[in-house]
Amino acid sequence: MTVAAHPEQVAGPAPATSGRRVIRVLLRDRGAVLSGAYLALIVLMAIGAPLISAITGHGPNDFDTAAVNTDLGGVPYGSLGGISSEHLLGVEPQNGRDILARIAYGARVSLIIAVSATALTTLLGVVLGMLAGFYQGWADQVICRVMDFLMAFPALIFMIAILSALPQGNRPVLLVVVISVFGWPYLARVVRGQTMTLVNREFVEAARASGASTGQLVFKEILPNLRSSLIVMTTLAVPGYVGTEAGLSFLGVGVTPPTPSWGQMIASSVGWYAVDPMYFVIPGAFLFLTVLSLTVLGDRIRAAFDAGEAS
Amino acid sequence: MTRYVIGRLAGVVVILFLVCLFTFVLFFTLQPDPAVMICGKTCTPERIDQIRDVLGLNQPFLTQFFGFLGGIFAGRDYGEGANLVHCAAPCLGYSFQTNQSVMDMVVERLPVSATVAIGAAVLWLIVGIAAGLLSAVKEGTWWDRTAMGLALGGSSIPNYVLALALQYVLVVQLQVLPFPQAVAFSDDPVVWFQSYLMPWIVLATGYACLYARLTRANVIDTLAENFMRTARSKGLSPALTMRRHALRPALTPIATIFGMDFAALLGGALITETVFGLNGVGKMAADSIAKNDQPVIMAVTLLAAFFVVVGNLVVDLVYTRLDPRVRITTP
Numbered sequence: 001m002t003v004a005a006h007p008e009q010v011a012g013p014a015p016a017t018s019g020r021r022v023i024r025v026l027l028r029d030r031g032a033v034l035s036g037a038y039l040a041l042i043v044l045m046a047i048g049a050p051l052i053s054a055i056t057g058h059g060p061n062d063f064d065t066a067a068v069n070t071d072l073g074g075v076p077y078g079s080l081g082g083i084s085s086e087h088l089l090g091v092e093p094q095n096g097r098d099i100l101a102r103i104a105y106g107a108r109v110s111l112i113i114a115v116s117a118t119a120l121t122t123l124l125g126v127v128l129g130m131l132a133g134f135y136q137g138w139a140d141q142v143i144c145r146v147m148d149f150l151m152a153f154p155a156l157i158f159m160i161a162i163l164s165a166l167p168q169g170n171r172p173v174l175l176v177v178v179i180s181v182f183g184w185p186y187l188a189r190v191v192r193g194q195t196m197t198l199v200n201r202e203f204v205e206a207a208r209a210s211g212a213s214t215g216q217l218v219f220k221e222i223l224p225n226l227r228s229s230l231i232v233m234t235t236l237a238v239p240g241y242v243g244t245e246a247g248l249s250f251l252g253v254g255v256t257p258p259t260p261s262w263g264q265m266i267a268s269s270v271g272w273y274a275v276d277p278m279y280f281v282i283p284g285a286f287l288f289l290t291v292l293s294l295t296v297l298g299d300r301i302r303a304a305f306d307a308g309e310a311s
Numbered sequence: 312m313t314r315y316v317i318g319r320l321a322g323v324v325v326i327l328f329l330v331c332l333f334t335f336v337l338f339f340t341l342q343p344d345p346a347v348m349i350c351g352k353t354c355t356p357e358r359i360d361q362i363r364d365v366l367g368l369n370q371p372f373l374t375q376f377f378g379f380l381g382g383i384f385a386g387r388d389y390g391e392g393a394n395l396v397h398c399a400a401p402c403l404g405y406s407f408q409t410n411q412s413v414m415d416m417v418v419e420r421l422p423v424s425a426t427v428a429i430g431a432a433v434l435w436l437i438v439g440i441a442a443g444l445l446s447a448v449k450e451g452t453w454w455d456r457t458a459m460g461l462a463l464g465g466s467s468i469p470n471y472v473l474a475l476a477l478q479y480v481l482v483v484q485l486q487v488l489p490f491p492q493a494v495a496f497s498d499d500p501v502v503w504f505q506s507y508l509m510p511w512i513v514l515a516t517g518y519a520c521l522y523a524r525l526t527r528a529n530v531i532d533t534l535a536e537n538f539m540r541t542a543r544s545k546g547l548s549p550a551l552t553m554r555r556h557a558l559r560p561a562l563t564p565i566a567t568i569f570g571m572d573f574a575a576l577l578g579g580a581l582i583t584e585t586v587f588g589l590n591g592v593g594k595m596a597a598d599s600i601a602k603n604d605q606p607v608i609m610a611v612t613l614l615a616a617f618f619v620v621v622g623n624l625v626v627d628l629v630y631t632r633l634d635p636r637v638r639i640t641t642p
Contacts, residue, residue, distance in 0.1 A: 148322075152326045152330070152619050152620045152623070153616060154575070154616050156581060157578070157579070157596050157615050158612060160600050161337070161608050164600045164603070239467070247469065247582060250469075250471055251581065251582065251585070252601065263469075266475070270471075273479050273483075274483045280472065287469055288467055288468050292464055295463060
């Protein structure tokens with residue numbers, strides 16, 4: 001943990017910031033580089049989804065009955081789930097929608113929901129965790145009780161119950177809100193604990209004695225010291241939320257069809273796994289690799305920060 | 312200690328009450344009229360009124376809420392006169408879909424969820440802790456790197472993808488297992504075991520990977536402690552220092568995490584049970600949500616919350632036994 005340095009106190013050449021050091025360490029790590037490359041590919045795919053559709057000529061919801069064998073109940077023609085030069089990742093059984101296009105559009109949904117949920121969770125967790133840790137007393141009491149309450153909730157069952165009870169509305173927004181409401185306590189607990197120890201450190205005391213306002217204390221003294229743990233926690237939260245969104249969509253309460261999502265694609269493949277295994281293997285592999293890459297990246301970032309603290 | 316336990320029990324009751332209230336408010340305000348849903352297609356306004364009357368749906372919110380709560384502790388009556396139905400305590404009402412007593416449904420399905428949870432727990436504890444210990448002892452070797460790489464990968468596979476992949480490989484392709492069936496242990500132990508094997512593996516994989524990583528990290532931390540150096544310098548063999556001194560402090564945190572994970576699973580493994588068609592509490596939850604069966608949703612939510620809260624309490628109480636360095640001080 002780096003102690004916040006006041007600009008006027010820094011003498012001599014500034015040491016390499018921990019951020020730059022961490023990036024240098026990560027660039028030398030094969031696992032981190034591979035994960036980063038894969039994630040970059042997924043992000044590009046998500047952004048370029050319309051482009052992919054335009055090039056291949058298949059939209060995510062275009063039916064292609066020529067690609068499936070209607071006599072056999074709609075199994076795709078050809079081997080491996082209908083993979084061909086026409087459909088690079090095959091087609092869905094029955095209606096023949098292009099899987100590549102659906103994967104690309106599905107990546108948008110998954111990533112946007114996971115990243116927004118992480119952002120909202122982090123915002124809630126940091127604000128409430130710091131409030132509790134900084135002011136302590138009754139604010140701490142109230143926030144801790146709310147956290148206990150939310151963490152005691154059977155989150156998955158309850159998320160499903162809420163999502164199924166809520167009117168249709170804007171599904172992705174609802175998903176983000178529901179995931180964040182149940183997710184922030186885990187982050188807030190850590191932020192609270194660290195804030196409590198930071199508040200009593202000498203440099204905060206010194207700043208307070210030299211007349212810093214509460215805002216200055218919070219944003220200039222405490223928040224910068226939470227940075228490394230926040231970066232680690234948020235990178236590790238994203239894969240969790242990618243999984244949660246896919247799980248909720250898998251159970252039928254996530255994004256509604258025809259909007260594609262990876263979890264929903266896997267859910268619709270359940271009835272087909274025996275005759276057309278590629279139908280679940282492809283979205284499953286994309287989901288697995290995305291979660292794995294994010295986890296590896298988060299893990300390596302943590303290791304890099306920990307090594308920096310130890311030195 | 313007694314004061315601490317009483318205080319915690321009061322906390323358990325408060326949280327369960329709040330979960331109850333929260334769920335009730337949610338359905339009271341958001342759900343479409345249950346009477347219309349129960350009534351179905353061939354429905355007359357009189358019939359709807361009658362259903363509302365019997366179920367007390369035309370009562371104000373608080374009356375309904377306390378009616379539900381009262382049913383749990385004292386039982387309750389539905390309807391009056393010749394139509395009177397008594398639901399004995401603990402009463403969770405009747406399913407809107409099947410008219411079955413919700414309590415009976417829970418009692419019937421809980422053993423399935425418990426079987427899934429216990430089998431999976433045995434599997435992931437053995438595999439996870441063994442792999443973690445080996446990795447910690449052989450830190451930095453190829454075994455350690457392979458095991459930890461696999462653990463990272465294994466914890467990234469979503470349950471349902473693993474379930475489909477296993478079914479495809481083991482049931483469809485290799486045909487070493489039959490498709491999971493609902494068979495009682497007493498009827499056919501072999502088919503029973505074969506049917507539960509895949510759910511156990513699917514559920515255990517993620518946890519085993521997590522526990523392997525946790526065990527490794529904890530053991531490595533413990534091995535670096537001063538008391539371990541002392542033990543080694545006394546001349547104890549590595550195996551003996553591990554058994555006598557390292558295991559207990561290293562595994563105590565795992566025990567607490569295990570308590571909470573296991574309690575959460577007793578409330579139903581939604582995805583695994585649904586994918587394998589096991590008639591446990593988890594599948595009941597998924598089905599009731601799909602069909603908007605409010606009394607059943609209330610019951611599964613409460614049940615899951617009950618397990619989580621009680622699990623937390625048990626973990627905290629057991630912790631002081633496992634780790635004598637932690638003592639509960641009553642304020």
